[in-house]
Amino acid sequence: MITLKNIYKSYKSKPVLTGINLQIESGEFIVLIGPSGCGKTTLLKMINKLVPVDKGDVIIDGVPIKQIVDTKLRRSMGYVVQEGGLFPHMTVAENIGQILKITGTEKKEREARVDELLNMVELPPESYRDLYPSQLSGGQQQRVGVARAFSVNPEIILMDEPFSALDPVTRSELQDEIFRLQKKFSKTIVFVTHDIDEAIKLASRICIMHEGQIVQCDTPENTLKNPADDYVRQFIGRNRLWENPEFIKARDIMKTKPFCISRNRSLFQAVQMMNQNSVDSLLVTEHGKLEGILRLKDIRRIPDYKIPLAKYISTDTISVYEDTDLKKIINHLDDNFSGIIPVVSHENKLLGYITKSGLLAALSKQYEPDEQISYERNGTL
Amino acid sequence: MNAFWELFLARKAELLELFIQHMNMASLAVAVSLLIGIPLGIMITKNKVVADFVIGFANVLQSIPSIALLAFSVPFLGIGTKPAILMVVVYALLPIIKNTYTGIVSIDPQTIESAKGIGLSRWQQLVQVELPIAAPFIMAGIRISAVTAAGSVTIAAFAGAGGLGWFINLGLNANNPNLVLLGAIPASLLALLIDYILARLENLVTPEGLKPPEEINQVSRRKRIFDKVITYGLCGGLFLFPIVYAAGEQLQRDDKIITVGTTNFTEAFILGDIYSELIESNTDIEVDEKFNLSGSIIAFSALENGDLDMYTEYTGTALGNILHQPMSTDPDEAYQVVRERMAVDHDIYTSAPLGFNNTYVMAVKPATAEKYGLSKLSDLKVKASRLRLGCTVEFSQRPDSLPKMESQFGIHFKDVKGLEGNIRYQAIASDEVDITDAFSTDAQLKKMGLVPLEDDLQFFPPYYAVNLVRNDVFARYPELEPLLSKLNGLISEEDMMEMNYRVDIEGMNSKTVAHDFLLENGLIR
Numbered sequence: 001m002i003t004l005k006n007i008y009k010s011y012k013s014k015p016v017l018t019g020i021n022l023q024i025e026s027g028e029f030i031v032l033i034g035p036s037g038c039g040k041t042t043l044l045k046m047i048n049k050l051v052p053v054d055k056g057d058v059i060i061d062g063v064p065i066k067q068i069v070d071t072k073l074r075r076s077m078g079y080v081v082q083e084g085g086l087f088p089h090m091t092v093a094e095n096i097g098q099i100l101k102i103t104g105t106e107k108k109e110r111e112a113r114v115d116e117l118l119n120m121v122e123l124p125p126e127s128y129r130d131l132y133p134s135q136l137s138g139g140q141q142q143r144v145g146v147a148r149a150f151s152v153n154p155e156i157i158l159m160d161e162p163f164s165a166l167d168p169v170t171r172s173e174l175q176d177e178i179f180r181l182q183k184k185f186s187k188t189i190v191f192v193t194h195d196i197d198e199a200i201k202l203a204s205r206i207c208i209m210h211e212g213q214i215v216q217c218d219t220p221e222n223t224l225k226n227p228a229d230d231y232v233r234q235f236i237g238r239n240r241l242w243e244n245p246e247f248i249k250a251r252d253i254m255k256t257k258p259f260c261i262s263r264n265r266s267l268f269q270a271v272q273m274m275n276q277n278s279v280d281s282l283l284v285t286e287h288g289k290l291e292g293i294l295r296l297k298d299i300r301r302i303p304d305y306k307i308p309l310a311k312y313i314s315t316d317t318i319s320v321y322e323d324t325d326l327k328k329i330i331n332h333l334d335d336n337f338s339g340i341i342p343v344v345s346h347e348n349k350l351l352g353y354i355t356k357s358g359l360l361a362a363l364s365k366q367y368e369p370d371e372q373i374s375y376e377r378n379g380t381l
Numbered sequence: 382m383n384a385f386w387e388l389f390l391a392r393k394a395e396l397l398e399l400f401i402q403h404m405n406m407a408s409l410a411v412a413v414s415l416l417i418g419i420p421l422g423i424m425i426t427k428n429k430v431v432a433d434f435v436i437g438f439a440n441v442l443q444s445i446p447s448i449a450l451l452a453f454s455v456p457f458l459g460i461g462t463k464p465a466i467l468m469v470v471v472y473a474l475l476p477i478i479k480n481t482y483t484g485i486v487s488i489d490p491q492t493i494e495s496a497k498g499i500g501l502s503r504w505q506q507l508v509q510v511e512l513p514i515a516a517p518f519i520m521a522g523i524r525i526s527a528v529t530a531a532g533s534v535t536i537a538a539f540a541g542a543g544g545l546g547w548f549i550n551l552g553l554n555a556n557n558p559n560l561v562l563l564g565a566i567p568a569s570l571l572a573l574l575i576d577y578i579l580a581r582l583e584n585l586v587t588p589e590g591l592k593p594p595e596e597i598n599q600v601s602r603r604k605r606i607f608d609k610v611i612t613y614g615l616c617g618g619l620f621l622f623p624i625v626y627a628a629g630e631q632l633q634r635d636d637k638i639i640t641v642g643t644t645n646f647t648e649a650f651i652l653g654d655i656y657s658e659l660i661e662s663n664t665d666i667e668v669d670e671k672f673n674l675s676g677s678i679i680a681f682s683a684l685e686n687g688d689l690d691m692y693t694e695y696t697g698t699a700l701g702n703i704l705h706q707p708m709s710t711d712p713d714e715a716y717q718v719v720r721e722r723m724a725v726d727h728d729i730y731t732s733a734p735l736g737f738n739n740t741y742v743m744a745v746k747p748a749t750a751e752k753y754g755l756s757k758l759s760d761l762k763v764k765a766s767r768l769r770l771g772c773t774v775e776f777s778q779r780p781d782s783l784p785k786m787e788s789q790f791g792i793h794f795k796d797v798k799g800l801e802g803n804i805r806y807q808a809i810a811s812d813e814v815d816i817t818d819a820f821s822t823d824a825q826l827k828k829m830g831l832v833p834l835e836d837d838l839q840f841f842p843p844y845y846a847v848n849l850v851r852n853d854v855f856a857r858y859p860e861l862e863p864l865l866s867k868l869n870g871l872i873s874e875e876d877m878m879e880m881n882y883r884v885d886i887e888g889m890n891s892k893t894v895a896h897d898f899l900l901e902n903g904l905i906r
Binding site for chain 1: 496501593597
């Protein structure tokens with residue numbers, strides 16, 4: 001666990017960080033993001049003492065890092081920089097094994113560990129071990145950089161814009177790779193980037209920084225849905241959420257207060273309720289739990305409205321959980337979709353419903369125009 | 382070409398010795414430069430302002446003329462190897478500092494950043510990352526400075542430290558291009574050899590990973606090991622040899638030793654050789670020769686601080702330039718003042734005059750002498766206005782020379798040209814000037830058959846040669862006093878001019894000439 005406590009920093013009397021407080025739990029993937037000059041890299045480098053803190057404390061697992069010798073602290077965490085920062089005069093194996101060598105790991109053990117790490121980043125050891133950095137592509141160099149960071153099996157890994165110099169395809173590959181490695185080894189990763197898509201893809205929490213302060217630190221989903229202020233809204237971009245439909249959940253587009261009815265009521269009461277509210281279906285619930293749906297078309301021809309409605313409840317309808325994402329919902333709709341989709345909790349408690357029109361309205365939001373223009377209220381568009 | 386070959390054969394033993402001296406001084410100077418330059422180059426990488434200052438300072442040092450630097454350093458360091466090496470170091474330092482600095486600061490900041498970030502200590506970062514990556518740069522700097530050193534060590538000869546500059550200097554004095562080449566060619570060859578060896582070393586220290594990707598690991602392991610053995614062997618030799626050699630010299634060194642010095646022209650060398658052989662042949666004292674010191678001031682300060690035990694000087698020079706006494710044109714008076722002041726103020730013994738007076742004379746071609754009826758200096762009072770003077774710049778400027786001639790005797794020449802050394806004689810030979818200043822024992826006077834004008838005005842100060850000896854020398858070696866005095870009054874102007882002629886014009890070795898003189902006078906057997 002890393003605690004950043006009330007941190008201040010300025011360069012030549014120009015404030016860079018002004019009162020940073022942040023708690024990073026073990027196993028989190030924290031992404032620090034913001035425009036250049038916002039202090040994100042400075043903040044990252046304070047964690048391994050590459051940049052001294054003017055005021056405040058960095059505390060790792062309860063120990064202020066002021067009390068830890070620089071080299072010991074740094075050797076206890078991985079560090080990855082842009083383009084890998086490999087030593088050009090050393091082979092891949094020497095680069096990865098550098099700290100192991102310094103800390104006195106035996107040659108045999110070291111070689112075995114290097115091979116293991118190369119396998120981990122999917123570079124076959126027998127063909128890559130003895131190459132020099134200049135013989136590798138940018139992506140391969142960065143894989144070696146990542147392998148080096150994992151070499152001493154650190155709890156914490158710091159990554160300073162590691163993928164920003166790579167082409168989009170390689171970048172995406174490496175993002176997947178680091179995401180996989182983080183999940184597998186549950187490292188605490190602090191990752192600096194200026195690429196919001198990268199942040200959304202990787203982070204468990206995104207810390208958006210602006211002029212030396214953290215303006216919002218939250219999950220990607222919350223950040224996209226509830227930007228803390230205009231700055232964040234502008235920074236993440238208007239359509240960002242819609243580029244990530246997996247973050248739009250059923251509960252975000254559902255209508256609440258569905259029209260419900262108990263199975264003990266009669267058909268007459270049901271028809272009456274439909275007429276009053278101009279709907280063609282009712283959701284049947286018992287103690288708040290969804291039991292099924294009653295559709296007008298199924299009961300229209302029934303002569304006797306006095307009988308209980310229980311018999312006519314159809315259970316073949318689909319419902320969705322509140323956290324089912326938009327992508328999945330749309331994928332499950334067939335062309336004949338009409339009516340409503342109930343939204344339930346995992347305990348089958350009815351929370352709301354989605355209608356065709358509601359869905360259409362939600363989808364249309366991503367095409368919000370640049371400026372507010374007056375809508376034509378009638379005529380043909 | 383033939384003449385050069387003969388010269389080479391005649392002097393090959395001496396050449397070898399000078400070559401080794403030369404190489405040793407160059408190696409030592411480079412070693413010192415490395416010890417200073419590399420740490421300094423590393424230290425200044427931490428601060429741009431300091432770096433600019435240090436590199437700027439090294440630049441300035443390099444722009445100081447070597448002779449000026451020599452004049453500055455002799456009072457502190459004395460003469461011999463020390464000031465010579467200091468000078469070479471001053472010139473060799475800049476490329477090493479600069480390249481070490483540039484090599485380190487031009488390393489990719491990401492590399493340094495990650496070296497720090499993964500937890501290398503400052504020292505590990507330097508040794509394991511910065512120095513290996515900067516090695517090719519640093520090596521290139523060392524190469525430049527070693528080649529510079531091999532060339533600039535020729536200056537050492539001016540501080541009495543020998544080396545190949547000795548031949549170059551002899552050749553310049555005697556107007557003998559072959560002798561100059563005998564010094565210059567081996568010096569250049571040495572520079573090329575050093576360059577070749579260090580180029581191999583540069584290639585070896587270039588880390589494999591810093592080569593272009595297509596060249597990495599293209600050389601077989603075996604060849605690489607072979608290369609390493611050869612190159613490291615050669616470099617080791619280059620640096621170890623001077624140490625072993627110096628140690629050997631130290632062991633051989635006799636307990637009884639005397640240092641004989643000379644200033645930097647032919648006559649001084651001959652006199653030095655005469656004393657040197659006189660002592661070595663008649664006593665068991667070993668002579669350490671520190672010849673070719675550039676000027677009386679340097680030689681005298683070396684004598685005072687004990688770097689030299691003796692050297693020959695001229696009364697006029699001692700009086701005016703060293704003791705700063707009013708100039709006397711009376712030879713006896715001048716000698717007495719020198720003798721007394723040397724003894725009282727400097728604890729230095731002045732021998733009786735050796736005989737000849739190497740003073741200024743005005744000299745003309747016999748045809749000119751006849752045409753204008755010139756034989757005495759006083760004749761110029763009337764005739765000067767029709768004569769064109771070609772003289773050294775010094776002669777035209779010194780208050781006791783031309784200016785005094787003009788003010789005191791109204792001697793005004795038709796034209797005055799400031800010319801250097803041998804060019805005066807060429808100018809008079811080709812009739813571009815009619816009259817020149819000369820030294821009375823100058824070999825060129827004899828060669829060209831010039832007529833010296835008798836100094837009936839007692840115009841020029843006396844320049845009688847005397848031997849200056851530290852008093853403590855006679856205390857250590859009492860046998861030297863009677864021995865050295867055997868030369869007093871023995872060398873006439875004709876003798877001296879003859880000996881100068883044999884060296885300067887006939888190209889003989891001054892040692893041979895000195896040997897012959899001693900033999901003829903029965904001073905050696």
